[in-house]
Amino acid sequence: MSLTTRFAPSPTGRLHKGHAFSALTAWTAAKAGGGRFILRMEDIDPTRCKPEYDAGILEDLDWLGLEWETPVRRQSEHLTDYATLIEVLDRRGLLYRCFRTRKDILDAIGDAPHGSPEAVRPGPHPVDEEAALLAEGKPFAWRLSLDRARAALGGRAWDALAFVEEGAGPAGERGLIRARPETAGDVVVARKDAGTAYHVAVTHDDALQGITHIIRGLDLFEATHIQVLIQALMGWPTPTYRHHHLITGPDGRRYAKRDGSVTLAHLRSQGVSPAALRAELGV
Structure with a gap:
């Protein structure tokens, strides 16, 4: 099976050096492996994602010299897909x-002893309380119950949850790593007023688009644990993961979209060439 990877930005601002490094790393890996490179817009947040940022991302990636398959999948155009998945999990x-x-x-x-992580697993409301809150029209989030997920998979399958890391985790973890979804708690998978959440949309699309290798920043390493669980629950394949280091500025802090001085648009306006930027990033 040939390598298929992707770059999946959220169009909430212009791309910066860190994005360039991640996109180039994934694109280079696809080219080296004779595989496919897919661009996906993760634009499920209607309040922050803007068409002008979407267009800017395409402009920036084209300037870098990247090529990708078309059409580009935009998650905002497939909300019914994710709603169907939520219905399946609920049923x-x-x-x-x-x-x-x-x-x-x-x-x-804060009230739990020692800030126990169990506090991020609030559990369902009592039946009468839930009925009253629904009757009042109170907004709610759908949470994935780890207890129910473990029961559905069975203890042996739960203990076997794992992924292969070809890059490195925060502590240098490599190779076969046991997934620990309990570190994420009962994550939100959808909201009544905002549709689907990240973990559902990303795992759905990775399976749909046949992604074999997920090459992304180290800041998303911990998200892998809960995503592996969702993959197992849905019978989807678990890709190979390759987390890379984050590009930081002179102050040691990673770049952010709010830092306009390192956006690719600004660098381009200052006469920086794609070749010079690639040399600086070492990719």
Whole structure:
């Protein structure tokens, strides 16, 4: 099977040096492996994702000299796909409604002994309470219950959850790594007012598009644990992961979209060439 990888930015701002490094790393790996490189726009956040940023990403990647398959999948155009997945998970009894606000969760963590991580697994509301909250029209999030997921998979399959890391984790982890979805808690997979959440959309699309290698920044390493669980629950293949280091500035902090001085658009306006940037990034 040939290598298929992707670059999946969210169009919430212009690309910067860190994005360039990640996109080039994935694109170079695809070319070296005689495989495929896919561009996907993860634009499920309607309040932050803008058409002008989408267009800017295409401009920046073209300037870098990258080529990708078309048409580009834009997640905002496939919300019904993710809604169907949420329905499937709900019918299987793996989800529960959570009416607690972010502040409620944070307060619970603060009140728990030693800030116990169990506090991020609030669990379902009592039946009568949930019915009353639904009747009031209170907004809620769908959470994936780790307890129900473990029961659905069975203890042996749960213990066998793992992924192959070809890059390196925060502590230099490589090779076959046991997945620990419990580190993420009962994650939100959808909201009543905002549709699907990241973990659902990304795992769905990676399976749909036949992604064999996920090459991305180290900041997303921990997300792998819960994504492997979703893959197992849905019977989807688990790609090989290759997390890379993050590009940082002179102050040691990683680049952010709010830092306009390192956006590719700004660098281009200053006469920086793609070749010079690639030489600087070492990719």
